[in-house]
Amino acid sequence: MSKELIQVPLHDAASGEFVDARVAPRGSLETLSHEEVAKLLDRGQGGLYPLLRRCALAVLNAGSISDDARELFGKFHDFELKIIQQSFGIELEVINAPAIAFVDGEMIRGVKELLFAVLRDIVYISNEVVESGRFNLSQPESITNAVFHILRNARVLGAQKPDLVVCWGGHSISREEYEYTKRVGYELGLRGLNVCTGCGPGAMKGPMKGANIGHAKQRIKTGCYIGLTEPGIVAAEPPNPIVNQLVLMPDIEKRLEAFIRLGHGIVIFPGGVGTMEEILFLLGTLLDPANADEPMPLIFTGPKSAAAYFQRIDEFIALTLGPDARKRYQIVIDDEAEVGRAMVRGFAQVLAYRKQVGEAFNFNWNLKIPEGFQRPFEISHDSVAGLDLHLDRPVYERVVALRRLFSALVAGNVKENGIRQIEENGPFLVHGDRALVEPLDDLLAQFIAQNRMKLSGDYKPVYRIVA
Numbered sequence: 001m002s003k004e005l006i007q008v009p010l011h012d013a014a015s016g017e018f019v020d021a022r023v024a025p026r027g028s029l030e031t032l033s034h035e036e037v038a039k040l041l042d043r044g045q046g047g048l049y050p051l052l053r054r055c056a057l058a059v060l061n062a063g064s065i066s067d068d069a070r071e072l073f074g075k076f077h078d079f080e081l082k083i084i085q086q087s088f089g090i091e092l093e094v095i096n097a098p099a100i101a102f103v104d105g106e107m108i109r110g111v112k113e114l115l116f117a118v119l120r121d122i123v124y125i126s127n128e129v130v131e132s133g134r135f136n137l138s139q140p141e142s143i144t145n146a147v148f149h150i151l152r153n154a155r156v157l158g159a160q161k162p163d164l165v166v167c168w169g170g171h172s173i174s175r176e177e178y179e180y181t182k183r184v185g186y187e188l189g190l191r192g193l194n195v196c197t198g199c200g201p202g203a204m205k206g207p208m209k210g211a212n213i214g215h216a217k218q219r220i221k222t223g224c225y226i227g228l229t230e231p232g233i234v235a236a237e238p239p240n241p242i243v244n245q246l247v248l249m250p251d252i253e254k255r256l257e258a259f260i261r262l263g264h265g266i267v268i269f270p271g272g273v274g275t276m277e278e279i280l281f282l283l284g285t286l287l288d289p290a291n292a293d294e295p296m297p298l299i300f301t302g303p304k305s306a307a308a309y310f311q312r313i314d315e316f317i318a319l320t321l322g323p324d325a326r327k328r329y330q331i332v333i334d335d336e337a338e339v340g341r342a343m344v345r346g347f348a349q350v351l352a353y354r355k356q357v358g359e360a361f362n363f364n365w366n367l368k369i370p371e372g373f374q375r376p377f378e379i380s381h382d383s384v385a386g387l388d389l390h391l392d393r394p395v396y397e398r399v400v401a402l403r404r405l406f407s408a409l410v411a412g413n414v415k416e417n418g419i420r421q422i423e424e425n426g427p428f429l430v431h432g433d434r435a436l437v438e439p440l441d442d443l444l445a446q447f448i449a450q451n452r453m454k455l456s457g458d459y460k461p462v463y464r465i466v467a
Contacts, residue, residue: 017099018076022084022091023107025116029123030089036123037083037090048122053081054416055118055234055248060094060101060111062238072235073416092119114239114246117154121248124153129250143374147249147257148363154247156226159362162264162347162354164224166196168278169203169269170452171237180303180336181206181269187340188267189214189223193347196263198255199227199246200237203269208242226262230255233274236414251376252407256281261364264350265297265343268329270306272452273413273444277406279313281373283321284399286328290368295353297346298329299339307333309450316443320391320436321399372400379408379418381425389432389440398436405430409444412462413453427464434467441465 024030032040043049057079061072082093092115094107101111129135129146136142151157165188169181185195185207195211197204208225215223227243230252239246249255260266260282268279286296300310310331317325332338353359359366377383387401408428411418422428430437444463453459 018078018096019099019102019105020093020095021097021102021105021107022093023112023115024089024091025112025119029116029120032083032085032090032123034085036127037085039126040083040119040123048126049081051231052119052122053079055122055231056081056092056094056115057098058235058238059114059118059246061098061235062111062114062240063100092116110241110244114243117246118234118248121150121154125150125248125250128153138375140369140371140374143254144257144261144365144369147254147261148365150249150254151247151258151262151363154245156224156245156247156262157362158224159264161361162350163192164194164196164226164263164265165207165343166259166263166266167203167207167269168198168259168266168271168275170271170275171198171200171202171204172272172452172454173202173270174305174451176303176305177270178202178206180301180306180334182210183336184267184269184301184339185210185212186214187336188343189216189220190218191340191344192218192220193340193343194224194226196224196226196228196259198233198237198274199229199239199243200233201240203271203275204237205240205242206269207267208240212242228255228258228262232411232415232417235416252277252410253374253376257369257374260285260296260369261367262362264361265346266299267339267343268298268300270302270309270452272447273406273409276313276443277403277410279317280321280399280403280406283317283325283328284373284396284403285367285369287321287325287395287399288368288370293353294364294367295346295349296328297343297350299332299342300329301332301336301339302334304334309446312443312446316439319439320402321395370396370400372396373403377404377407379411379421381421381428384408384428385431387431389430389436391433391435402440409463418462422462427462429466430463431466437465437467 040048040052057076078096080095084091084093101107135146181203188195189211195207197207212223225242226245227239228247228249230249249258354361357366387405389401412422412428447453448459
């Protein structure tokens with residue numbers, strides 16, 4: 001199926017255009033200690049420079065049409081960063097940076113803000129989360145506490161009432177689907193609701209763009225467009241230009257936890273394996289008996305052309321998670337205004353419940369997340385082959401294994417480390433009983449046929465089903 005890409009670059013960053021510049025922060029991490037600077041520039045094992053360089057390059061490359069991290073790092077292999085200590089604070093010197101981040105030789109202000117947000121979070125996570133000893137990241141409660149502190153340090157915990165809609169969906173979607181995400185975002189913005197996404201293109205950009213227009217019509221000047229990312233995905237899904245608050249989480253598991261503790265309701269647009277990973281994480285959490293009374297408005301929505309897509313998703317959920325999972329969401333096709341109205345109704349229930357149980361509006365401490373979702377999954381051919389994909393397993397174990405499988409497929413598709421593993425060892429082998437892996441194979445085949453795996457180029461599957 002042919003598809004029109006929805007990302008159009010302002011400049012051709014692949015044409016050999018590079019820029020050298022010095023930039024200073026604006027109200028964010030204006031000073032660093034000598035020890036912090038040394039660690040940020042340390043290129044050795046344990047040093048932060050490789051991480052800072054990768055994330056900074058991804059932010060500076062926002063607006064490109066590639067979702068191949070290896071391709072990005074190959075094109076800009078000469079990109080470098082230096083930290084300049086001044087009497088008044090710090091400056092970043094970027095060398096051989098993508099020209100797309102600049103206009104008339106000056107770094108675009110929004111790009112600069114996102115660049116220093118990345119620097120802020122890398123320093124904070126290293127100092128306060130990993131090395132401080134304050135958090136035992138093997139314990140669920142401590143993991144949640146770490147997620148809270150990262151979000152608080154980034155100053156995104158400002159909600160005074162339920163008003164934040166998390167929007168999930170694919171970065172590789174059709175023009176029709178993209179336009180629909182904008183119309184939904186517009187309806188949310190007209191109702192004074194804010195938007196949080198994975199910060200990239202496609203279904204992550206569209207709702208923010210629409211909400212921005214809705215806010216403008218309502219003369220709302222404090223619109224909040226939060227982007228949550230993590231080092232493994234940021235190069236494939238760099239922040240779109242609407243994001244005004246960017247947070248870099250340490251890994252995909254903490255990123256997913258941040259989404260559902262920060263948001264008050266969730267809208268899911270068509271997507272691929274990454275969207276399916278998010279769906280499984282959320283539904284697996286909501287199915288925990290401890291969350292039975294937790295209100296979380298959840299809507300699957302898209303244009304008329306997406307009806308068959310959501311029917312297949314609905315059937316897969318019924319097979320793998322059971323009928324109780326289907327009670328936690330509604331499907332709305334081609335009715336963006338109803339999505340907005342449904343979110344407002346759902347937020348009234350969230351408001352009443354949070355008041356009843358004495359829960360904060362800006363962070364949902366009460367939500368219990370299964371421990372298997374919180375523990376980082378180390379992706380390798382052996383770990384993927386060892387996933388227990390059988391329908392006779394308890395639903396909790398089944399959904400954890402499925403979420404990890406889809407996370408591995410995301411890595412194989414667009415993450416630098418995953419792409420390298422596939423190149424060296426071939427596709428991941430997926431084992432399981434036929435009753436589960438055959439519907440899984442059909443679902444993945446639909447994603448491939450609809451061009452939902454990658455933005456451009458011929459897609460070669462990074463998996464092989466072994467019944």
